[in-house]
Amino acid sequence: MMALGLLAALGIVFFFCTHPTSGSYPTAQNVTWKSNNFKTFLTWEPKPSANYSYTVEYSALGMDRQRNLLCIRSSGTWCDLSDSLTDLKACYTADVLSEPPLGASSEIIEFPYTSAPKFCPYKDTNIGKPEFKLEVSEDKRMTTLYVTDPPTALYKDGRHLNIRDIFSKDLEYKVTYRKNKSTGKKVLTSNSSVIEVKNLDRGESYCFNVQVYIPSRSPDKQLGELSLTQCSPDDPTIVTTYSVGVIAAAIFLILLLIGIVIAVIVVCCKHRNKALKNEKEGVPLRDKV
Structure with a gap:
């Protein structure tokens, strides 16, 4: 009888080990949204053991909960919901459930x-750094920036959407620029992807940074990632090519050379005039008729 009782006890222990109750499933920790250019993941930890798995349920506020087919009883610690959050201006909630592993049953x-x-894609997704090209005007007083609107992770009617397709009139660009090798900065904003920076000093190289600016967002979410720095080419002049000392020495040599030339001309003229005078004095007067 004792042996049977021991076997029964072991059976119960085995059952609860293979079919744990709700309290025995560890819950997910650090559940966080990570979103960049509308590529949106829900992440959490820790990685589950072989005894349980994770399922993600999500919904727009006030709507029925849904499941992403790729995130049901998964052993992963993330779920790509980019294509599931179809209403970008809605706000979403999500739960990470701890469930039996795939293929296992449970009475729970x-x-x-x-x-x-809560996560609102339109207001919360981070915007990556834009790329741009520079073009300097002929008079060197204006530089035009041609900005490429960053692509998103979204498609519509088979077309890859960029952030201008989504933000439309809400999208602006903030340009920060300065003279090369200078720390003083100036800032301008533009709602166009073609940005003209005017009234620049001729012959100076300027350096530019661009970032997305969404004024309708909360202050901590208005600016996107700062672009790489690009500088316009130098317009070499005597002042920028040579030092002040070299320029001063060159001017001195030029003036000295001019002085020598003038002195030689003056001496030559004096010698010529003297020779002519002597020549005239050496000619005898003609006798009167």
Whole structure:
């Protein structure tokens, strides 16, 4: 009888080890949204053991909950919801449920879960750094920036969308520029992808940075990632090519050379005039008729 009781006890232990109750499933921790250019992931930790898995449920506020087919009873610690959050101006909530592993059954009705904070793609996705090209005007007083609107992770009617397709009139660009090798900065904003920076000093090289600016967002989300720095080419002049000492020495040599030339001309003229005078004095007067 004792042996049978021991076997029964071991069976119960084995059952609960292979079919744990809701309290025995560890819940997900650090559930966080990570989104860049509308490429949106829900992430969490830790990686589950072989005894349980994770399922993600999400919904727009006030709507029914849904599941992404790739994030049901998964052993991963992230879920790509980029294509699931179709209404970009809506706000979403999500839960990460701890469930039995794929293929296992359970009598539990409600599994433990951890909720993610509210996420609004239009207001919260981070915007990456833009790329741009420079063109300097003929008079060297204006530089035009041709900005490429950053692409997003989204498609519509088979076309890859960029951030201007989504933000439209809300999209602006902030340009920060300065003279090369200078720390003083100036800033301008433009709602166009073609930006003219005017009234620049002729012959100076300027350096530019560009970032997306969304004024309608909260202050901490208005600016995108800063672009790489690009500088316009130098317009070499005597002042920028040579030092002040070299220029001063060159001017002195030129003036000295001019002085020598003038002195030689003066001496030559004096010698010529003297020779002519002597020649006239040496000619005898003609006798009167």
